[in-house]
Amino acid sequence: MLRIRKSLLVLLLVSLLAIFSFGDALKFLPQNYSMLVYVPDLPKLYDSFKALPIGQTLLLDTGVGLESLVNGVLEQQLLSMKYTMSDFDLFTKEMLIATDSNGNISVVLGPVKNPTKVKNVLQSLLAEDTMKQVQFMENYFIFSNTKVGGGKAPAALQTNLKGNLGVTYTNISDGKIAFEGYGYLRVENNALTFYEKIDAKTNDAKTALKSLQNAKPIDILSDKNVGGDVLVFVNRDIPDALQKATIGAILSALNITDVNASGKMYTSMDIGSAITDLMNTGTQSTTGSSSNKSTSANANTQQTIPSISSYSVVFGSGLKMPTEVKKYVTIGGERYGVLDTGNGITSYILIKSDRMITYTVDPSKYKAGDKAFFTSNYNSKYFAGILFNFEPLIYNLVGKKVKSSATFFGSVEGDSIIMRGSVK
Secondary structure, three states: OOOOOHHHHHHHHHHHHHOOOOOHHHHHOEOOEEEEEEEOOHHHHHHHHHOOHHHHHHHOOOOOOHHHHHHHHHHHHHHHOOOOHHHOOOOOOEEEEEEEOOOOEEEEEEOOOOHHHHHHHHHHHOOHHHHOOEEEEOOEEEEEOOOOOEOOOOOHHHHHHOOOOEEEEEEEEEOOEEEEEEEEEEEEOOEEEEEEEEEEOOHHHHHHHHHHHHOOOOOHHHOOOOOOOEEEEEOOOOOHHHHHHOHHHHHHHOOOOOOEEEEEEEEEEEHHHHHHHHHHHHHHHHHOHHHOHHHHHHOOOOOOOOOOEEEEEEEEEOOOOOOOOOEEEEEOOEEEEEEEEEOOEEEEEEEOOOEEEEEOOOOOOOOOOOOHHHHHHOOOOOOEEEEEEOHHHHHHHHOOOOOOEEEEEEEEEOOEEEEEEEEO
């Protein structure tokens, strides 16, 4: 429970740096899928992003140098296994991400030339419990906790691909409530942008949207523990059908199960510092690699990620401590369950009558980061959103103040939900 699975973090970073002609990946759509993102040519998307000012700043050695970092770590790992970069071709073709009506997530990548070699590399990088959800079918990598295949992509998806790098589709139906809509990924105005319009298809769906729009949002920014460079939020209760496909997917990604969530939740974290630590560690590792080649080739090569300082709140009723928790500590007069999720991540969980609060550092040592970026970009008219401020990361690594961010917002406009996002 409440595990930040390393595989999902890796896939999240790859999707951010590299998030369409139809391909075979779509045949792995789950039968009851409700939302999908499809990219037919990941290298094309990556190159388009890399050509943007923000892509150059984040990826090239003249900026942060994330590309060299990832390639360096991967090449070192492959060398220890007597493989080459061409043996790990996981991100050279298609990508499909889908969620179903129960919030299950499926990720499809490929096809790859040699599934056995790719699987061996992944096993050296990812935790064992993560690999249990990985399989290869017809040379495609599939990460899923549900059965894949049997779903059918709409014919109009092909039309929406024209002129775009990627497409999205939403089709949610639950009783008398139904929503459907299309979206796209493209480059415009020196930014990688996302847009999706999801229309209410029934009167009950339209009524649900009116209730969503008129609901009073919780005051997230008044929480003194909110701060950092990343904020993920849903600030009001949302219709059950939407909640299963969206909030359910988020909770599933965080491995929060058996929670009767109301829909309201928020998480703030300081990812920039963790990435900075990772890059510094990677640099030191590269510097000393020439004297440690024989050791690294024989050592356990499974990588760990730096601890990310985060604070999360999930609202709901009948909340219980995860069954995996066996250890408890008292901090500041409150009883926290302590859960070691592996890869150096420890969660401190506090159960209240209406919410579950989680820290990934000792609560007595937690220090909220600056919230100026959140304050300047957050607007309560958005019922959900993601904000990621790259400026601190860039400054810490290259000493330059560059205004750069990724934002994603959902709002109600008339009888539709409008989703907008950009990386710039």
